[in-house]
Amino acid sequence: MGRVDLAATAKRLYERFLVPLVVGGDVAVGPAIGARAALSLDGGLAAVDTDVRSQVDVARVRVARRLSPVDLLEGPDAHEWALAAALHDLVYALHPELGGDAPDRLLDLAHQVLARVAPPASLAEAISRHTLFARMFELRRTDTAVSWWTGSRTFLGRSPPSRLLAWPRLRRVQTSERTLTLDAMADLPQGRRDRFVEGIARLLEKTPLTDLATCARPFPAFRWSGASLGLFARPNGRVLGLRALALGAREEVDAALGRATRPHVEAGASDDVARIRSVLAERALANPR
Helix, strand or coil, X not given: CCHHHHHHHHHHHHHHHHHHHHHCCCCCCCCCCCHHHHCCCCCHHHHCCHHHHHHHHHHHHHHHCCCCCCCCCCCCCHHHHHHHHHHHHHHHCCCCCCCCCHHHHHHHHHHHHHHHCCCCCCHHHHHHHHHHHXXXXXXXXXXXXXXXXXXXXXXXXXXXXXXXXXXXXXXXXXXXXXXXXXXXXXXXXXXXXXXHHHHHHHHHHHCHHHHHHCCCCCCCCCCCCHHHHHHHCCHHHHHHHHHHHCCCCHHHHHHXXXXXXXXXXXXXXXXXXXXXXXXXXXXXXXXXX
C-alpha cells in the first residue's frame, strides 16, 4: 500500500470510526484495514481535518479527567492506530452481509495486529489508550424492518432508502427498529464467536484502564491480566486502577472481580492472589459500605 493509500486509510479510520467511537454518532466499518496497514498508520493524523481532531481531543480529555487531572493528550501513536484498526476489523467481521470465510480472515488480521502491540509502557500511555476505547462497549447496530402494501424488507445496520418510505399513508408503510449490542451482534458460529470474543479480550489487555473500567461488562468476562496487575504494582497506577473500577456499579464490579479472582485461588497462584487481595482490600477501604 502506497503513501497516499495509507493517508486515505488513516483518514477513513479516524473520521468514520474513531471519531464516533470517542465523540458519539454513527460508526462506519469497512473495507478492512488489514494487518500491514494497521501497523503503518502512525503519522496519519496529518490527513485528518483539524476541526475534527479538536472535537476528539476535547472528548478524550473529558474521559481522562475522570481518572486524572489531564489537560492535553497526544496521539494517536503507532500502537493506538494499530489498536483502532484491529477493533475496526473485529467489528467489521460482524457485518451481516459478509459471506464465506471473509469474517475469519478479518479476525485473523485483527489477531495478527494485536499480537504486535505491547501493553502500555507508562501510565500516560494507559490513560491515552483508555480515552480512545472507553466507549467501545457502547457500539450498537440498528436494524430497520420496512413493510409496505406490496412487500417488506429488513435493512441490517443501515438506513432504508427514502424511496421506500415515501407516501407512507398511501402505501401503508410501517417501520420498526431493533438495536443490537456488541454482544448480540456477535451471533456467529461458535468457533468464530470464540475467536471474536478472544480478540476483544486481547485488545482489552492492551488498554488495562478500559479493561478495569468496563469489568462488569457481559462479555468477554473480566480476567486479571499481567497488564492490569502490573498497573496496580505502581503507586500512581494503583490510584488510577481503583478510580477506573469505581466508574462501574459497585455490586456488579465486585461480582466481576470475584469471578476473576477465583481461578487464581483455585490454581494456587499465591503471588497473584496476594496482589489481588491487596487491591480488593484497598478498594473496600476506599469505598466503605
